[in-house]
Amino acid sequence: MIELIQRIGERLQLSAYVNEAAITHGIVTPLLQELGWDTADPRQVVPEFANARGRVDFALIGLGQKPAIFVEVKQVGRAIDGDRQLFEYAFHQGVPLCVLTDGREWSFYLPGGQGSYDDRRVYRLQLDDRSPEECGRILSRYLLRASVLDQSAFENARRDHQAIAGKREALAILPRAWAELVAEGHELLIETLVDKAEALSGYAPSGADALAYLYTLTGTGARETRRVSSTATTSIAEPQPAPTTAVPGADRAVTYTIFGEERQAPHASAALIDVLRSITRRDISRLPDLSAAVRTQKRAHIARSPQEIAPGRPDLARAAEIAPGWLVGLNIANRTKMMIIREACKVYEISVPSDLNITLPNA
Incomplete structure (x- = not known):
């Protein structure tokens, strides 16, 4: 499969795949064959799979002769166009995994997940942006026929999606976490900043000055703190209406x-x-x-x-x-x-x- 991916990458750079048919026959079908699918056997791969809501380019058949994965092919540069149609097909058919590709970009989705289509994406792979070895590993992780039959491909997808969702949530909460650390006058945060400033300059700023600087990084310092001169040693007001309340941690004794x-x-x-x-x-x-x-x-x-x-x-x-x-x-x-x-x-x-x-x- 490595050599095949190398050749596909070279042809993609030359814009050799001019339409969906070229992508289907030159990229998708050969890769499915490398992944253990007999594309000539309708008990394994059904092209132009029809259901009550339309057709999908490929249905990969799993246990019980039921569709396990839908693959929709789009023209190069149009990979994002088929999300809604593909999700409707997969959701109503009960298919656990679907793939949208323009040959260059491969997006793997859990159609039964929550959130927007983008939220339900498990992985996005650019064939000409990764090493052939890495591309082969990712394609095998989700599309290897043996893994589809033993259900490990779907376990991999669910596990990877959960990790991505957790990472997305953690990244989204970082601004709030930073703001709360500053608002609390977190002891370790202030100590670390004071120590580093002393190491660089030979002089230690006061805890109040360090906290005042941290407030400026939240973008709300003008509203939440009193002005502190460069030689100030008084406490900074806590970000509450009462301006005389000291922030915990500003006085570190x-x-x-x-x-x-x-x-x-x-x-x-x-x-x-x-x-x-x-x-x-x-x-x-x-x-x-x-x-x-x-x-x-x-x-x-x-x-x-x-x-x-x-x-x-x-x-x-x-x-x-x-x-x-x-x-x-x-x-x-x-x-x-x-x-x-x-x-x-x-x-x-x-x-x-x-x-x-x-x-x-x-x-």
Whole structure:
């Protein structure tokens, strides 16, 4: 099939396929044959398949001698023209997968899905824009006859469509997620920006100035924040009608009580370090148990080296020593810092809130 796709690609570049008949006989039929379909056997492939609503160019026959896939062929450059017609045929016939192609572009759809036609597209393949090997793999994933007969082609399509729908939803929510992070004055976001600015310039901006800058990126800073001068140290107003309310996280100091002593740290990371040092010095031998308790699939929050904390990117660990030979990674959200503190209390049998009373911003 690789050689066939190479030849088709070369001919597409030369605009050799001048009409639908040329595409059908020069591209679609040869590819179906390579994919295991006997195009001369009407028990496998039915050209000009007729139903109550019209005709479709090809019906690929699956189990029970029922149509499993509809293939509609259009002239080059007209691949998007047949969506509605093809979907109506497939939906009313109960066909689980349909393909719309102009020879160059191949679109695979789940006709029974929800949303617009574009929402129901599983994959769009450009034959002359991908390597022949990749084209062959994708065509086989959805159209290989053996996969159609054992239903794996449809499972592949449903799985791929679900992944695409999830990705589309995640991308759509990113602006809202960013706006909410800024509106909350997210501790890790502010700390990371302040640290990077200090590393580049040698001077650390205030948390308020960092938050004011982040607001400008939402496109609503003029409406949601008070003006802050370049030397300001006052808090930024929260994006609410009351202009005097401070945004959580703009004032990063953390006040807490540990073993009967009230302490204050300049920010959540410093509080985490102090709390862990105070707790673990009681019994360093329990640190391996604490390390195991806070470990996740992707990282070890407490470990012997930055490489263990952030595998592959130790520069992102921002690790600090909490006991001789033991580090904690600080490039984490405040809720994760609180999780580490809670697990430390369990491992070291610290009573909360009598022995330790602490709350981190936005945790």
